[in-house]
Amino acid sequence: xxxxxxxxxxxxxxxxxxxxxxxxxxxxxxxxxxxxxxxxxxxxxxxxxxxxxxxxxxxxxxxxxxxxxxxxxxxxxxxxxxxxxxxxxxxxxxxxxxxxxxxxxxxxxxxxxxxxxxxxxxxxxxxxxxxxxxxxxxxxxxxxxxxxxxxxxxxxxxxxxxxxxxxxxxxxxxxxxxxxxxxxxxxxxxxxxxxxxxxxxxxxxxxxxxxxxxxxxxxxxxxxxxxxxxxxxxxxxxxxxxxxxxx
Amino acid sequence: xxxxxxxxxxxxxxxxxxxxxxxxxxxxxxxxxxxxxxxxxxxxxxxxxxxxxxxxxxxxxxxxxxxxxxxxxxxxxxxxxxxxxxxxxxxxxxxxxxxxxxxxxxxxxxxxxxxxxxxxxxxxxxxxxxxxxxxxxxxxxxxxxxxxxxxxxxxxxxxxxxxxxxxxxxxxxxxxxxxxxxxxxxxxxxxxxxxxxxxxxxxxxxxxxxxxxxxxxxxxxxxxxxxxxxxxxxxxxxxxxxxxxxxxxxxxxxxxxxxxxxxxxxxxxxxxxxxxxxxxxxxxxxxxxxxxxxxxxxxxxxxxxxxxxxxxxxxxxxxxxxxxxxxxxxxxxxxxxxxxxxxxxxxxxxxxxxxxxxxxxxxxxxxx
Numbered sequence: 319x320x321x322x323x324x325x326x327x328x329x330x331x332x333x334x335x336x337x338x339x340x341x342x343x344x345x346x347x348x349x350x351x352x353x354x355x356x357x358x359x360x361x362x363x364x365x366x367x368x369x370x371x372x373x374x375x376x377x378x379x380x381x382x383x384x385x386x387x388x389x390x391x392x393x394x395x396x397x398x399x400x401x402x403x404x405x406x407x408x409x410x411x412x413x414x415x416x417x418x419x420x421x422x423x424x425x426x427x428x429x430x431x432x433x434x435x436x437x438x439x440x441x442x443x444x445x446x447x448x449x450x451x452x453x454x455x456x457x458x459x460x461x462x463x464x465x466x467x468x469x470x471x472x473x474x475x476x477x478x479x480x481x482x483x484x485x486x487x488x489x490x491x492x493x494x495x496x497x498x499x500x501x502x503x504x505x506x507x508x509x510x511x512x513x514x515x516x517x518x519x520x521x522x523x524x525x526x527x528x529x530x531x532x533x534x535x536x537x538x539x540x541x542x543x544x545x546x547x548x549x550x551x552x553x554x555x556x557x558x559x560x561x562x563x564x565x
Numbered sequence: 566x567x568x569x570x571x572x573x574x575x576x577x578x579x580x581x582x583x584x585x586x587x588x589x590x591x592x593x594x595x596x597x598x599x600x601x602x603x604x605x606x607x608x609x610x611x612x613x614x615x616x617x618x619x620x621x622x623x624x625x626x627x628x629x630x631x632x633x634x635x636x637x638x639x640x641x642x643x644x645x646x647x648x649x650x651x652x653x654x655x656x657x658x659x660x661x662x663x664x665x666x667x668x669x670x671x672x673x674x675x676x677x678x679x680x681x682x683x684x685x686x687x688x689x690x691x692x693x694x695x696x697x698x699x700x701x702x703x704x705x706x707x708x709x710x711x712x713x714x715x716x717x718x719x720x721x722x723x724x725x726x727x728x729x730x731x732x733x734x735x736x737x738x739x740x741x742x743x744x745x746x747x748x749x750x751x752x753x754x755x756x757x758x759x760x761x762x763x764x765x766x767x768x769x770x771x772x773x774x775x776x777x778x779x780x781x782x783x784x785x786x787x788x789x790x791x792x793x794x795x796x797x798x799x800x801x802x803x804x805x806x807x808x809x810x811x812x813x814x815x816x817x818x819x820x821x822x823x824x825x826x827x828x829x830x831x832x833x834x835x836x837x838x839x840x841x842x843x844x845x846x847x848x849x850x851x852x853x854x855x856x857x858x859x860x861x862x863x864x865x866x867x868x869x870x871x872x873x874x875x876x877x878x879x880x881x882x883x884x885x886x887x888x889x890x891x892x893x894x895x896x897x898x899x900x901x902x903x904x905x906x907x908x909x910x911x912x913x914x915x916x917x918x919x920x921x922x923x924x925x926x927x928x929x930x931x932x933x
Contacts, residue, residue: 376774398776406774410767416582417575428571429775457582474771483774 329354329481329512330375334384337370344370346535347384352514352528354480357507359526360516361555363563367535368516369485375514376406376483389480402430405474405482409489411466413473415459419450422458423473430477444472464495471502481512488519500525523555531562538562568777572785579759580789586755594747594797598804601739609695610636612660615653617644620669620679628681631707632663637699654686661685661696729898740805741893742866744798744824745886749860751794752831753838754852760786760839761848779928787832794828814900823896823910827889830913833920834885840927860886888912 330352337345345367352358362368373379375388377397386393389403413422420441427437445454448468458466467487475482484503488496500522503513507527515526523529523543530540539546539562546558580586614632618625633640641659644650650662664682666672672679683700685693730737760783763769772782805811813820834856842848861867863877864886870878881887888909895901903910 378770378773401774401776404774406771408767408770410770412767412771414575414579414768415766417578421575421578425571425575426775429568429772429777431568431776434567 327353328387329356329389330358330514331387332375332384333386335371335374335381335386336383337367337374337379338382343535345374348532348535348537349384350530350537350540352481352512354512355507355510356527357503357513357515357525359523359529360514360532361518361520361523361529361559362516362532364518366532368532371532372483372485372514372516376404377401402477403479403481405477405479407470407474407482407484407487409486411470411487413458413466413470416457418455418457419461419469420445420454422469423476426473426476432477440476444476448472463491464498467491467495467499468502471499475506475511479511481514482506484513484515486516486518488517488522496522520555520559523559529555531559533563569781569785572777572781573788576759576786576789580793590751590755590793590797593750594743594801595804597743597747598740598801598808601743602736602804602809609692609699611639612637612692612696613641613658614638614661614663615641615644615650615659617647617650617662617664619667620665622668622670624670624673625665628665628704628707629663632700632703635699635703637696650684654684659686660692661700663700734810736805736809736811737894737898738866740801740809740811741890741897742864744801744893745827745864745866745890746857746861747797747801748794748824748828749831749856749886751797752790752828753835753856754849756787756790756832756835757838757842757848757852758845759790760836761842761845764839764842765844783836783924783928787836790832791825791828794831795825798824798828811897813897815896816902819903820893820896823889823892823906823913826910826913826917827885830885830889830917830920833917833924837920837924837927840924859884863887864890866890885913885916 328351330350332351333349334347335345335349336343336347348371360368360372370379374381375386375393377393377400381394388400391399391403393400414425417425423441423444424437427440432440445451450465450469453461453465458469461469471482471484471487474484488499491499496519503515503525507513515522517523526543528540528542529546530537531546532538539549539558541549543555547553547555550558550561552558552561580590616629618629632638638661641653644653644662647664650664653659653662662684664684666680666682669679681704683697685696687693760769763772763786769782773779777785802811802813806813835852838848838851838855842851859880863870863873863881863884865881866886870881870887873881892906892909895906
């Protein structure tokens with residue numbers, strides 16, 4: 319169990335990470351490691367501390383104590399270095415509705431410092447991969463939700479980060495689109511990109527390589543979905559969750 | 566730097582692809598100047614008046630002619646009795662009635678000081694006061710003319726000169742005022758709304774996770790609005806000069822410098838507001854109620870600050886527009902140098918600094 323946190327094979331390595339807001343402890347000394355290419359599920363009810371934890375890992379929030387190494391850099395000591403190494407997609411899909419598809423890609427490519435010469439081919443490749451050739455010049459605001467979601471995911475990875483954080487990326491999307499989205503996640507994972515995902519759809523937890531379940535700021539369980547179910551002697555992640563949360 | 570440029574470009578698209586903001590940004594200044602210029606003027610011409618001349622002598626005739634030949638007054642009717650005055654007003658035909666007492670010329674020649682009664686419709690107090698002033702002025706002129714030709718007058722002669730704006734033109738007042746309002750609107754309101762939009766849509770979160778530094782994000786959002794504000798200020802100035810004949814007596818560079826300073830003050834206000842709010846609606850509401858209204862009412866643009874209750878006068882001190890208005894009027898109309906408006910310049914600089922520091926603090930707390 320005890321693994322060295324500075325080990326290079328881990329893309330995300332967290333030890334005793336804690337965040338306090340006054341007397342309230344939102345995240346209470348969580349520790350875990352994520353390996354390359356893993357799809358790491360981060361589950362928990364609203365207010366369990368998922369978002370706070372993700373904010374610390376992405377440099378939006380300063381940890382009160384503990385350490386977190388993301389893509390080889392300490393989020394406390396080198397937050398600016400970390401930022402170049404991670405992708406982030408929020409639950410609102412965070413694209414600009416009044417920009418065209420290719421303009422959104424170009425903007426984020428520019429923000430992440432991709433050289434101008436490469437941006438053009440990057441845009442073409444991305445649009446090609448997504449199968450959005452005929453939507454290239456459409457405003458993002460006019461796209462169906464499913465396409466927006468796919469584009470947002472692709473844009474979050476425009477700078478080929480080793481790890482991408484997805485904060486409830488499938489909320490408000492229909493099951494078929496969710497299914498397609500998970501195919502994209504698998505593809506990314508196959509390419510060696512580590513995917514860190516929070517969700518409140520518990521059936522999605524089954525698709526993760528490993529899933530952690532947070533309750534009241536602590537990680538109650540962390541394992542592969544199969545093991546989690548075995549350990550508690552239940553059939554679905556839903557039941558795992560209920561058992562742990564009522565714990 | 567390239568990232569920053571990409572970001573500015575995006576802001577430019579936001580502006581040109583939103584017809585509503587485009588209308589506010591481009592149409593508003595022009596419409597405002599034209600409206601203020603042609604519709605809102607303090608000068609009253611062709612006001613209808615009635616005259617009740619109980620004396621009907623040479624002097625009353627001369628005075629009446631003098632009044633009616635000015636461009637300010639038109640004769641509605643000659644009245645026969647005092648009872649008709651009320652009716653004349655009631656019908657809404659006239660703004661003012663003039664009553665000469667009996668034996669006017671006789672008394673005048675005997676130096677008994679005959680009297681003229683001026684009755685005005687004070688339902689609109691400003692108009693009433695202005696018209697009374699016009700009549701007084703004409704009467705004074707007439708007296709002086711006669712005095713010179715007959716006997717040297719005794720007593721004090723009052724010579725009034727309206728310095729810097731001898732024709733009392735309204736443009737002198739409203740062009741600087743319009744610049745203030747437009748700059749406030751664009752710099753403070755539009756930026757606070759556009760930053761609030763990023764928060765509302767969740768894109769701010771993504772930007773904060775990106776390698777763009779928070780300062781760059783804010784600067785990137787603000788720079789296009791600085792450019793727009795400057796263009797608008799220049800448009801208004803040009804309209805003022807070429808359409809309404811406003812002078813710019815001071816140094817152009819000083820004027821431009823103070824305008825830029827005020828733009829930056831307004832922008833920091835907008836940024837500060839955006840740190841307080843979560844949605845565009847809130848930003849709009851706070852900007853309108855907390856900025857536009859006080860700016861219009863308390864800056865001295867429409868109502869003179871000197872005539873306000875003491876408490877409002879104190880409040881007006883914290884309104885940046887008040888100081889800017891003093892400066893811009895002084896530069897354009899009086900042509901003063903920077904040393905005369907140093908205090909106001911420093912006050913604006915101070916306000917900007919305080920707002921920036923507050924915004925940065927607020928921004929950091931949010932990130933914690």
